[in-house]
Amino acid sequence: QVRLVESGGGLAQPGGSLSVSCVVSGGLTYPLAWYRRAPEKQREMIATLGSSGGVWYADSVKGRFTASRDNDKNAMYLQMDNLSPEDTGVYYCKVNGVSLGQGTQVTVSV
Numbered sequence: 513q514v515r516l517v518e519s520g521g522g523l524a525q526p527g528g529s530l531s532v533s534c535v536v537s538g539g540l541t542y543p544l545a546w547y548r549r550a551p552e553k554q555r556e557m558i559a560t561l562g563s564s565g566g567v568w569y570a571d572s573v574k575g576r577f578t579a580s581r582d583n584d585k586n587a588m589y590l591q592m593d594n595l596s597p598e599d600t601g602v603y604y605c606k607v608n609g610v611s612l613g614q615g616t617q618v619t620v621s622v
Contacts, residue, residue: 514538516605516613523619524595532590534605534613539586541608546579546590548618550601559590572598595620 520532532546542563549555558570559579567579578591588605595618602615 514541514607514611516607516611518603518605518613518616521603521616521618523621525622526596526620528595528620529591529593530595530618531592532603532605532616532618534588534590536586536588536605536607536611540581540583540588541611543607543609544579544581544588545606545609546588547604547606547612548599548601549604549615550598553601555604561588592618597621 515537516534518532518534522530524530544561545557546559547555547557558573560568561579561581576594581588597620600620601618603618604615605613
């Protein structure tokens with residue numbers, strides 16, 4: 513069974529940066545994706561990484577977030593820059609279109 517362990521996140525001020533990592537047991541199985549669930553909102557996809565290297569971003573994070581992966585480390589990453597309070601939420605990694613991480617909290621506040 514695939515196990516995803518997330519780390520990172522935390523608290524940042526508006527304009528600040530945070531990063532989230534996700535280590536996947538058994539290796540990365542594409543597609544890879546990052547989701548977030550803002551308070552009182554449904555979970556939304558914010559980035560996907562294809563096996564060929566292509567990356568898609570939701571308009572809400574484009575230009576501020578960077579998704580990447582390291583196949584040798586079985587890990588995927590989300591670098592979040594120029595954060596705003598609207599980025600507050602629980603962030604999840606997902607692999608193979610099915611397996612979801614436990615989520616990690618990101619809070620952006622003054």
